[in-house]
Amino acid sequence: MISVGAQGGWLTRGAGNDTIYEEQSVVGVNSIYCLQKIKQIMAMAAAVAMVMGLGADEVRSLDLSGDRMQSTVSEIVMGLEETLQLNADEQLHWITSEPSVLTVGNDGMVHAVGCGKADVIAESTHCRKIWHTTVKASPESVSFSRQNITMGAGESVIIQMVLPDDTAACDKQFSVSDSHVVEIIPSGDSVRLTAKREGTAIVSVQLYNGVSTSCRIEVRSAPETVQLREKSMTVGVGEKVSLNAILPDNTASDQILFVTDNSSVIHMTKTDGTGEFTALRQGKAQITVCLYNGVKASCQVTVMAAPMNVELSQTDIQMKIGNQTQIEAILPEQTAARQRNFRSSDEKVIRIRQQDKKATIQAVGAGTAYVTVKLYNGIEKSCQVTVWDGPIIEVRNGVTYMDGVLIVNKTYPLPRTYGKGLDKTAKAAFQKMKSDAEKAGIHLYIVSGFRSYDVQAALYQSYCAERGQKAADRFSARPGHSEHQSGLAMDINSVYDSFADTAEAKWLKNNCHRYGFIIRYPKGKESVTGYKYESWHIRYVGKELAEKLNQRQITLEEYFGIDSVYKDSDN
Numbered sequence: 061m062i063s064v065g066a067q068g069g070w071l072t073r074g075a076g077n078d079t080i081y082e083e084q085s086v087v088g089v090n091s092i093y094c095l096q097k098i099k100q101i102m103a104m105a106a107a108v109a110m111v112m113g114l115g116a117d118e119v120r121s122l123d124l125s126g127d128r129m130q131s132t133v134s135e136i137v138m139g140l141e142e143t144l145q146l147n148a149d150e151q152l153h154w155i156t157s158e159p160s161v162l163t164v165g166n167d168g169m170v171h172a173v174g175c176g177k178a179d180v181i182a183e184s185t186h187c188r189k190i191w192h193t194t195v196k197a198s199p200e201s202v203s204f205s206r207q208n209i210t211m212g213a214g215e216s217v218i219i220q221m222v223l224p225d226d227t228a229a230c231d232k233q234f235s236v237s238d239s240h241v242v243e244i245i246p247s248g249d250s251v252r253l254t255a256k257r258e259g260t261a262i263v264s265v266q267l268y269n270g271v272s273t274s275c276r277i278e279v280r281s282a283p284e285t286v287q288l289r290e291k292s293m294t295v296g297v298g299e300k301v302s303l304n305a306i307l308p309d310n311t312a313s314d315q316i317l318f319v320t321d322n323s324s325v326i327h328m329t330k331t332d333g334t335g336e337f338t339a340l341r342q343g344k345a346q347i348t349v350c351l352y353n354g355v356k357a358s359c360q361v362t363v364m365a366a367p368m369n370v371e372l373s374q375t376d377i378q379m380k381i382g383n384q385t386q387i388e389a390i391l392p393e394q395t396a397a398r399q400r401n402f403r404s405s406d407e408k409v410i411r412i413r414q415q416d417k418k419a420t421i422q423a424v425g426a427g428t429a430y431v432t433v434k435l436y437n438g439i440e441k442s443c444q445v446t447v448w449d450g451p452i453i454e455v456r457n458g459v460t461y462m463d464g465v466l467i468v469n470k471t472y473p474l475p476r477t478y479g480k481g482l483d484k485t486a487k488a489a490f491q492k493m494k495s496d497a498e499k500a501g502i503h504l505y506i507v508s509g510f511r512s513y514d515v516q517a518a519l520y521q522s523y524c525a526e527r528g529q530k531a532a533d534r535f536s537a538r539p540g541h542s543e544h545q546s547g548l549a550m551d552i553n554s555v556y557d558s559f560a561d562t563a564e565a566k567w568l569k570n571n572c573h574r575y576g577f578i579i580r581y582p583k584g585k586e587s588v589t590g591y592k593y594e595s596w597h598i599r600y601v602g603k604e605l606a607e608k609l610n611q612r613q614i615t616l617e618e619y620f621g622i623d624s625v626y627k628d629s630d631n
C-alpha cells in the first residue's frame with residue numbers, strides 16, 4: 061500500500077487573468093489541475109494536455125485567476141484488489157462515482173473491487189480533489205526487461221518492470237539484496253541500478269498481490285582497456301560483419317557501443333553489445349567501440365569491390381585416409397571477401413576445418429567428395445577430392461607410383477623404354493653405405509645394377525631354357541618386371557644363396573635401412589613378393605620408408621597392401 065496525495069496542500073496559483081501551467085513533482089501521482097468549475101476545467105485541461113503532448117505521468121497544476129474555489133485532478137491506474145491510501149491533510153468528504161469499481165472509506169482509503177473506471181472525489185468547503193482511476197486486472201506475473209546483467213564498477217543501467225497486458229499494479233516495492241554492490245533508484249516502473257563494487261546482488265520487485273520477480277546482477281571491475289580482434293580488416297561491398305569487444309578478464313561493461321566515422325562507406329546495423337555492419341561502397345571507415353567508462357578501441361575497415369569469381373589453390377586433390385592438406389580461396393585483384401565458407405559434400409570422405417580464410421581438408425574415408433568455398437555474395441567454387449584407402453596410386457608414363465614410390469613387381473611392370481642407368485640418389489646412398497661398411501671391415505660392391513628391358517629379356521629367356529619357366533619365375537623377373545630396370549635395385553657382392561651366411565650379408569641386413577635401402581625379397585616372404593629369398597638384392601626407397609619397413613619387418617607389398625602376381629599365372 062502506498063500513500064498518494066498533495067502533501068504540501070493544493071496546487072494553487074493566482075496570477076492575473078492568464079492561465080498558468082506549471083510542472084511539479086508529486087510522489088506517485090499523475091496530473092493535478094486546479095480550477096473553479098470542475099467539468100469545464102477538466103475539458104480544458106484535457107485539450108491543453110493534448111496540445112502540449114503531455115503524458116499521463118506528468119504532473120501539472122492549473123490555476124484560474126480570480127477564483128477562490130480550487131480543484132486538483134489526478135490519474136491513477138490500479139490493479140484489482142489493490143488498496144491505496146489517498147492522503148489529505150484536512151477533513152474531507154469522500155465519494156466514489158462507481159462503487160462497483162472502487163470503494164472509498166471516510167479516511168481516504170480506496171479499494172479496487174472491479175475492473176473499469178471510476179472517479180474518487182474528496183471535497184471540502186473551498187476545494188475539491190478528483191482521482192480519475194482505472195482498475196485493471198491483477199497481474200499474475202511480473203518480469204524485468206532483463207534477467208541477468210554483468211556490469212562494471214561505476215556503471216549504471218536502467219531496467220524496466222513489465223506487467224502482462226491489461227493488468228496494473230500501483231503499489232510495487234523494489235529491493236536489492238546487497239546495496240553495497242548495487243544501489244537502486246526506482247522511478248515509476250523502472251529502476252536505475254548503479255554498480256558500487258565487485259560482487260553479486262539480486263534486484264527484486266514485489267507487487268501489492270505478492271507477485272514478484274528478480275534480476276541477477278554481477279559487478280566486475282571496470283575495464284581499463286578494450287580490444288577488437290583485428291585492428292584493420294578488408295571486406296567486400298555488400299558484406300556483413302560482426303565485431304566483438306574483448307575486455308580484460310574479470311572486468312565487464314554492460315554498455316558496449318559501436319560507432320563509425322563514415323556511414324556512407326559502412327552502415328552499422330547493430331551498435332549495442334556486438335557491433336554489426338554492412339559494407340555499402342568502396343572506401344575506408346573507422347569503427348570505434350566505446351565502454352561506459354570512456355575506454356575505446358578502433359578498427360580500420362577498407363571496403364573493396366565484391367568478387368565476381370573465385371578460384372581454389374588446389375584442383376583435383378588426391379589424398380590418403382588420415383592425411384590432410386590446406387586449401388585457399390583466391391580472389392580477383394582489387395576485390396575482397398572476408399567471409400569464405402568452406403564445406404564438404406560428404407563428411408564421410410572429407411572433413412573441413414576452417415581457420416580464418418584458410419581451410420584444412422582431412423581425409424577420413426575412401427571415396428570421392430567435393431570441397432566448396434562460398435563467398436558472402438554467393439559466388440562459389442568446388443574442387444573434387446579423391447580419398448584412397450591405402451596408397452595413392454599414380455601411373456605416369458606407364459610407371460606406377462604408390463605414395464610417390466616407384467613400384468615394380470610381378471603385378472606392376474615398367475614400360476620397355478624405361479630406365480637409363482642407376483638412379484643418382486640411389487648410387488650416392490650406396491657409396492656412403494659402402495664407405496661406412498669399409499670402416500667396419502666389410503667390403504660391399506655392386507655385381508649387377510641397372511639392367512635394361514632387353515638385357516632382362518635375354519637373361520630371363522636363358523633361365524627359362526635352362527630351368528623351365530616355372531622355376532625361372534621364382535628367381536628371375538620377366539622383361540618389364542625386373543626391379544633392376546628401375547635403376548633403384550642392386551645385387552651386392554653375389555647372386556648365390558651362400559651369400560646369406562657371410563658377414564657382408566649380415567651387415568647389409570642390419571644396416572642398409574640407415575642408408576635408405578631394404579632387402580627387397582626377405583626370407584619367408586616369397587608368397588608376398590613373388591620371389592624367393594635374395595640376401596644380395598637391395599632396393600633404394602629412401603631413408604624414411606626404409607626405416608619404417610625395417611621397424612615393422614614388412615615388405616613393400618605388405619606396406620602398400622598390394623600383390624605381386626603375373627596376370628597369366630599363379631606365381
Ligand SMILES: [Zn+2]
Pocket residue numbers: 544549550551597
Ligand atoms: Zn637382383
